[in-house]
Amino acid sequence: MMRVPSVRAYRVAETIAVVKFLTDFDPEYGSSVTAAPGIRRLVCPNPGPFTFTGTGTYAITSDVGAVIIDPGPDHVGHLSAAAVMAGSRPVAAVLVTHRHADHAGGARAFADRVEAPVLAAAWSTTEQSAPHPKTAESWEDGDGIGVENVGDATHFARSDEAVVDLPADRYLSDRDILNIGGLELEVVATPGHIRDHVCFVWRRGGAVFSGDHVMGWSTSVLPPPHGHLEDYLRSLKRIGEFGDLTFFPTHGPPIPHAGDYVEELYAHRMMRTSQILDALSRGDGTIEQIVRQIYVAINPLLIPAACLSVWAHLEMLVDQNVVVVVDGLVPTLTSRYRLST
Numbered sequence: 001m002m003r004v005p006s007v008r009a010y011r012v013a014e015t016i017a018v019v020k021f022l023t024d025f026d027p028e029y030g031s032s033v034t035a036a037p038g039i040r041r042l043v044c045p046n047p048g049p050f051t052f053t054g055t056g057t058y059a060i061t062s063d064v065g066a067v068i069i070d071p072g073p074d075h076v077g078h079l080s081a082a083a084v085m086a087g088s089r090p091v092a093a094v095l096v097t098h099r100h101a102d103h104a105g106g107a108r109a110f111a112d113r114v115e116a117p118v119l120a121a122a123w124s125t126t127e128q129s130a131p132h133p134k135t136a137e138s139w140e141d142g143d144g145i146g147v148e149n150v151g152d153a154t155h156f157a158r159s160d161e162a163v164v165d166l167p168a169d170r171y172l173s174d175r176d177i178l179n180i181g182g183l184e185l186e187v188v189a190t191p192g193h194i195r196d197h198v199c200f201v202w203r204r205g206g207a208v209f210s211g212d213h214v215m216g217w218s219t220s221v222l223p224p225p226h227g228h229l230e231d232y233l234r235s236l237k238r239i240g241e242f243g244d245l246t247f248f249p250t251h252g253p254p255i256p257h258a259g260d261y262v263e264e265l266y267a268h269r270m271m272r273t274s275q276i277l278d279a280l281s282r283g284d285g286t287i288e289q290i291v292r293q294i295y296v297a298i299n300p301l302l303i304p305a306a307c308l309s310v311w312a313h314l315e316m317l318v319d320q321n322v323v324v325v326v327d328g329l330v331p332t333l334t335s336r337y338r339l340s341t
């Protein structure tokens, strides 16, 4: 169990945490490139607000076979090119980091095409990663503040970030060791961005396939109802154990020696938490009021995303009894919040 931080612990974190993003990435659509020895990458032409330049599908190859990680959306041209990327080697398995449509929408069609099994974590009900009903409930009737903004966020969240129904041929668990296609890969469960998220570690190649858990171009969104900040922070600590390796996110460029970057992501969330507590120390507040205080000069188009981020923090702080909801039982987008006494 992660230790529950006290208010004092958050105050200590009150420094300006700067995340040094990596955005220099200009993929050529339709043809794969060598990303590192034994690793090829093909980017799908589905750029967007959650996908950056598009979904990066990876092939890891050995002398005897290949595995494909995140085939991507159900995009015929991309899936055809991904099949070519494996070359003449048989595809031993199709691995899926999580069930968002931009990663897994084409997984079953691709697996059938290359006659390989789909391997993914179970979309199951463990205590740690079960959906959070209070969030789901308030997401569904997310009216009130900035209705149109929330609507926009809903739209985004339900396109690329929609969850697909993907039964796996084999279900993965944390710390599983996969011996497939002449390769040895380790499974690391990383819930937070979504409950079924896993990363894949290929130690021999010095690589971590980090999905949407750690990306160089952006912080991860934690979309309701399946995103969860405390799980995400715990998963950052977990994947940080592999910080001397190069991370290959599904979107954007690789992150060499990613450990420092993972710490920056963690510090950034601690800073936000600290800012939210500071805002509430000046009096009760709604999410919208908090956003306007702590996101200085924010582009209005980003306000819905900021509201969702602050909401994720408040949900965690309410769980930890650091903050209470003034006008209801559960933390919603429209609730008033105050510090607990």
Ligand SMILES: [Zn+2]
Binding pocket: 098, 100, 161, 193, 194, 212
């Ligand atoms: Zn995702």
